[in-house]
Amino acid sequence: MTIMVGLEQKLKIAGHKLTPARLAVVEVLETQHDHLNHNQILDEGRKLYPKLSRATVYRTMDLLVELQLVRPLYLNDPTQRFVSAAGGHHHLVCCKCGETVEFEHCTADPLAQELAEKYGFQIFNHLLEFQGLCIKCH
């Protein structure tokens, strides 16, 4: 999640303690790829800080979600995964084999504007996910 820079700063500014456990989690998010789930964050985090506990991973991710630095996402298995909360997230998912392609070009922003006005929402980001069959599966 290399887009996720300065998580440490942001935690501090928000008045939270910079404990080794949190720093390990944050380090993982900043250096590893996107879409990690709690277990993967735990495993990677323990390489940096072996005492790291599962509960702390869950708690730290809750905190980061609350601060809107990160957001949860489900792909093709029943675990919650995390991506940067900045900007949109765009997937093409194959219903059969689960292959996932990410794409960049997206037309959601004008719509976001419109919806924000219509419903009084303040919109930060979005997920646009297309389901279908990949080239190998049809």
Place this chain on the structure above:
Amino acid sequence: MTIMVGLEQKLKIAGHKLTPARLAVVEVLETQHDHLNHNQILDEGRKLYPKLSRATVYRTMDLLVELQLVRPLYLNDPTQRFVSAAGGHHHLVCCKCGETVEFEHCTADPLAQELAEKYGFQIFNHLLEFQGLCIKCH
């Protein structure tokens, strides 16, 4: 999921047996509201067919997903929920209180076309979800 008509027919056409357990699940999907999870389908289904087992609910939903009559979705809790696979699904979700608004107008279709060509996907439907704060939470 009142859009979901004729599930029964479609199961039969696809060569699957019309057992009372399946009929109960299908009846629930056709008469209750959207976004039910496995547990809710089980509870409702048992009102129609008390012997209905949890495993059969999971299996039937797997089958309906495979036949692309229904598709899974995660909202603000860790349970898989189901909506009609027809057309798109469009949400505005409040990160704080979880309030979910559904909207209709959507601009994803031209993009779907473009992506289908670019990546060789055959696209059936999509999910467009905006995250933000609802009017009460900001």
Place this chain on the structure above:
DNA sequence: CTATAATTGAGATATAATCTCATTATGGGC
């Protein structure tokens, strides 16, 4: 009606998420 293969239910098992509570350690105040 019968044969057969698909389907089922019950419960065991596996995996994911949450909770509890005694212990530890950060960071502000001095």
Place this chain on the structure above:
DNA sequence: GCCCATAATGAGATTATATCTCAATTATAG
């Protein structure tokens, strides 16, 4: 630098969700 209040932690128990196993049942074609 030291102390203290309080936030934060870790270990393990608990709960919730999902998957698997297998003997028994049953829908349907013929």
